[in-house]
Amino acid sequence: MSATASVPSATAQPRGRTRRNTELMLLLLGLVIIMGFYAAADIALTKQVTSSVFTLPLLLAIPFLAAHVAVRAWAPYADPVLLPAAALLTGMGVVFLRRLDLVPDPYNGIDEPELTTAAGRIDFPLFAGQGIRQYFYVLGALVLFGLVLALLKDHRILSRYAYTLGLAGLVLVALPAILPASISEVNGSKLWIRLGAFSIQPSEFAKLLLLCFFSYYLVRKREVLSLEGRRIFGMVFPRGRDLIPVLVVWGAAILILVFERDLGTSLMYFGLFVSMLYIATQRTSWILIGLSLFAGAAVLAHTLFSNLQLRVMIWSDPWPYAENESYQLVQGLLGMGTGGLFGAGPGQGQPEKVPYASSDFIIAGFGEEIGLVGLTAMLLVYLVIIARGLKVGLTVRDAFGKLLAAGAAFTMGLQVFVIVGGVTKLIPLTGLTTPFLSYGGSSLVANWIVIALLIRISDTSRRPPPPGVTAPGTGGGPAKPDRLDHAPTEVIKL
Known part of the structure; x- marks a missing residue:
């Protein structure tokens, strides 16, 4: 990856094809998979075939197909895979939460004896429980998805408000820290704002705002950050004064910690910035510096905070504490071990035995019922979204769009790695959610906005130029120097 390069007269991506019918076919295939999983789980739990087997999947089809129509109308040249992949994960999350509603589950707030049948199942109405609440979160998320596509005609508009967005992101990050613990603390971490029945996790939206700011900042400053420094062991390390932005973000991450x-x-925040810094400059030394700074901060935090010491303790050896501190982790590992290669089958496992199986440990619940094969397939869907996001960064012309798309894709990949790594005991447990799957509106809405941004940027990169324009512009008018670049042909090559 070089900081500057000449742009060829045409991109490698075939231009002029909308591929919307491909998107529709993939979306329908995803809906069939969702319906099959839910039907199998519902039949296994209720021992009968009822109309409810098809009701929830059909309800899910309505907003997903509406989102497809929105893409057809406002982003016709967008990548055809992003929407179906995100819809598949979201739908699987909703039907799995509904599956959890059908069994007694004190950890997820469903332990009502009067609703329990003789067979030990919950006679739960369709329009009650976490499953239907998650469905309404899906409706809200897809409404915002459509609004982003309709109102944001050009992703570069975001660069005009980069500093405002960055300031707003910092406010959202800091807000839970300054609020009383009674309305902001959950399980020892101050990440929430809870007012009665309403709750929101500001960090999910702050990452979007900071992503826009980092993209703009690195486009403007990448030449300074790429200046020659001191060569050590074959790598060029930056000058001392060029480390100031990284140290500032590192300090902010320490304050969050x-x-x-x-x-x-x-x-997540520090990893986002360092990864985008590497993309903008192609200096491996930034990765080493970032890892060293974060490792030092983590060691320091471990010596200062008892909750982090507890998490490291149960990560290193959870079995002696299986009845108390590491009960959740041990139950998740046992569930995935019980599922084995192919799983117990939809509705035939016992994911309700894992505390918070609907949120933090939803991956463990899926692992028990669809096994290693099914869980690998699910992770491959995430990989498809991440790879497509990086491809969007490769094909779009402007530097701001490249960093925005690549940063969004990397952030989602990092979040999936951290939560799956924690559930599988690869790394200590953290408070991040599983994108699209976990119960809750904040994460779901934020990740669908990420999908909308990627779709908008991909539409820009794939849209053919109007007649008479030979340069691969951004979708309209003659080729002009990009306000974010120093020359018309200057881009960041991923």
Whole structure:
């Protein structure tokens, strides 16, 4: 990857094809998979075939097909895989939450004896429980998805408000830390704002705002950050004064770690910035510097905070504490071990035995019922979204769009790695959610906005130029120097 390069007269991506019918076919295939999983789970739990087997999947089809229509109308040249992949994961999350509603589950707030049948199942109405609440979150998320596509005609508009968005992101990050613990603290981490029945996790939206700011900042400053420095062991390390931006973001991550006591969120923000810095400059030394700074901060935090010490303790050896501190982790590992290669089958496992199987440990619940093969397939869907996001960064012309798309894709990949790594005991547990799957509106809405941004940028990169324009512009008018670049042909090559 070089900081500057000449743009060829045409991209490698075939231009002029909308591929919307491909998107529709993939979306329908995803809906069939969702319906099959839910039907199998519902039949296994109720021992009968009822109309409810088809009701929830059909309800899910309505907003997903509406989202497809929105893409047809406002982003016709967008990547055809992003929407179906995100819809498949979201739908699987909704039907799995509904599956959890059908069994007694004290950890997820469903332990009502009067609703329990003789067979030990919950006679739960369709329009009650976490499953239907998640469905309404899906409706809200897809409404915002459509609004982003309709109102954001050009992703570069975001660069005009980069500093405002960055300031708003910092406010959202800091807000839970300064609020009383009674309305912001959950399980030892101050990440929430809870007012009665309403709750929101500001960090999910702050990452979007900071992503826009980082993209703009690195486009403007990448030449300074790429200046020659001192060569050590074959790598060029930056000059001392060029480290200031990284140290500032590192300090912000430390403050999050100290005041909010959450390793996962601070890792996500710092990892986002360092990865985008590497993409913008292609200096491996930035990765080494970033890892060293974060490792030092993590060691320091471990010595200061008891909740982090507990998480490291149960990660290193959970079995002696299986009845108390590491009960959740041990139950998740046992569930996935019980599922084996192909799983117990939809509705035939016991994921309700894992505390918070609907949120933090939903991956463990899926692992028990669809096994290693099914869980691998699910992770491959995430990989498809991440790979397509990086491809969007490769094909779009402007530097701001490249960093925005690549940063969004990397952030989602990092979040999936951190939560799956914690559930499988690869790394200590953190407070991050599983994108699209976990119960809750904040994460779901934020990740669908990410999908909308990727779709908007991919539409820009694939849209053919109007007649008479030979340069691969951004979808309209003659080729002009990009306001974000120093020359018309200057881009960041991923």
